[in-house]
Amino acid sequence: MVAESFLPHMNGVTNSVLHVLAHVREQGHEAMVIAPAGAEPGPESVEGFPVVHLPALPLNGYPTVRVAAGSVLRVRRLLAGFAPDVVHVASPFVLGWRAIQAAEQLGLPTVSVYQTEVPAYAARYGAPWLEPLLWNHVRTLHEASTVNLVPSTHSMDQLRGLGVRRTHMWRRGVDTRRFHPSRRATPGGAAFRARMAPNGERIIGYVGRLAAEKQVEDLAVLDALPGVRLAVVGSGPLREGLRGALPNAHFAGFLGGEDLAEAVAGFDLFVHPGEAETFCQTIQEAMASGVPVVAVGRGGPVDLVDSSRTGWLYKPGDLAELRARVEDLVYDDGKRLAFGAAAYATVRTRTWPAVCAELVGHYERAIQVKSRQLDVVARGVLAR
Known part of the structure; x- marks a missing residue:
């Protein structure tokens, strides 16, 4: 190899x-x-x-x-x-x-x-x-x-x-034993949510490299949504610049193993704005954790996200649509939970x-x- x-x-x-x-x-x-x-x-x-x-x-x-x-x-x-x-x-x-x-x-x-x-x-x-x-x-x-x-x-x-x-x-x-909806209720998962959302905010999560090709700066349109906390998991050369672009976000740094699984299950919604993904493994891990996804409609995410059932895809470059799709799920508990359940059912056999x-x-x-x-x-x- x-x-x-x-x-x-x-x-x-x-x-x-x-x-x-x-x-x-x-x-x-x-x-x-x-x-x-x-x-x-x-x-x-x-x-x-x-x-x-x-x-x-x-x-x-x-x-x-x-x-x-x-x-x-x-x-x-x-x-x-x-x-x-x-x-x-x-x-x-x-x-x-x-x-x-x-x-x-x-x-x-x-x-x-x-x-x-x-x-x-x-x-x-x-x-x-x-x-x-x-x-x-x-x-x-x-x-x-x-x-x-x-x-x-x-x-x-x-x-x-x-x-x-x-x-x-x-x-x-996808490691369906590690990434599973049950992680949300573990002590680590509960602690992650308490740190991220002490006042009961909905948590929008991103996991991945903090590099130019991931377009994390596009998430600035979500940074000030009321009642929402943006959690950015990962490391990379743009970390400090992104802190300025996303002043309200929490930067968790690189997480792995159980810590990552508990963080992902603790999200209410997963977002991925990168247009250069051949697949996007982190989307599968979020879905396996019962978390619905909003992702750009190009590349690997097109195969992974069943738009209007397990999440939403938005047109590349249309950040107004990104925000609208996030708002559609983050403020509708019933729809978000239904999308998350469908997401889990979709990937649970992809071992x-x-x-x-x-x-x-x-x-x-x-x-x-x-x-x-x-x-x-x-x-x-x-x-x-």
């Missing part, structure tokens, strides 16, 4: 890799992780599998995100030494592209998982002219992969629109064991495809 980011940096890519590692261990498979080294030392093993950390440099303006240095040759040597049946490439871009090339040189099948819409970040980080070049890179690396997996219909349309072949759907699971078993099927597909490709090449050589 070659991950573009990994522990100690926690994000959607890391989260999915950790769940896959747990599944393959339980099923008796062997694995190795190749990932960029973090600013702080990362684990030498996870689930009993070795983790190889390659030297990495911090991304300019976002030091917790690391870009691996090194060459295709270095990655090829690591792969050759482990001799895998398949190479899983999580959110490939820099290190992942090297892994795809190295695997091709070794005749190994690759399963590349499209998880991050990197080209869309270009304008947000002041370089809109880079976007076409970045999409060309996305096309190149995925077309070079044996099998490509996408988490949503939007991302499927993106890759197929680029002409990428061998593309299949693979959605994310990680189920989606990881599906992933192993994609591994098998990639092995078969690569075998056929190598047979074609061999026949061509013999014909000459």
Whole structure:
């Protein structure tokens, strides 16, 4: 498993890799992780599998995100030494592209998982002219992969629109034991609500990175709603700037494990304004916690939120509609509770064991495809 980011940096890519590692261990498979080294030392093993950390440099303006240095040759040597049946490439871009090339040189099948819409970040980080070049890179690396997996219909349309072949759907699971409506009533959940809403305010929650691509500043239209408290969970380079943009909000910082589950279940409503989400795992976690969602109607949220049943989708850029959709639920207890119950019912069967078993099927597909490709090449050589 070659991950573009990994522990100690926690994000959607890391989260999915950790769940896959747990599944393959339980099923008796062997694995190795190749990932960029973090600013702080990362684990030498996870689930009993070795983790190889390659030297990495911090991304300019976002030091917790690391870009691996090194060459295709270095990655090829690591792969050759482990001799895998398949190479899983999580959110490939820099290190992942090297892994795809190295695997091709070794005749190994690759399963590349499209998880991050990197080209869309270009304008947000002041370089809109880079976007076409970045999409060309996305096309190149995925077309070079044996099998490509996408988490949503939007991302499927993106890759197929680029002409990428061998593309299949693979959605994310959710930890329904951790994220559950019952967390709201635990001592931790009750304590979170008491801190956030000491006067019985309704809590509107956001969970995610505090970075440009998440558009958290759009939540300013909700910051002064009467009888409402905005809770922002997460960390990132824009934290201090967002404090100024959202003066009434509570910034909880990064939360994980039980603390995160209790916080999410403690929300009355979950909001997500980011337009560059290929999936949006935090939406699933909110729904599993029985919390309805208001999200932008682009990308992964379109598949997750059944508008008018489990939450609302609003038009990208229409912040007046965002506010109206939030007001529709936050001030109507009966509707909000009904939406939350429907949200929970929608995702409660989307467990990680189920989606990881599906992933192993994609591994098998990639092995078969690569075998056929190598047979074609061999026949061509013999014909000459």
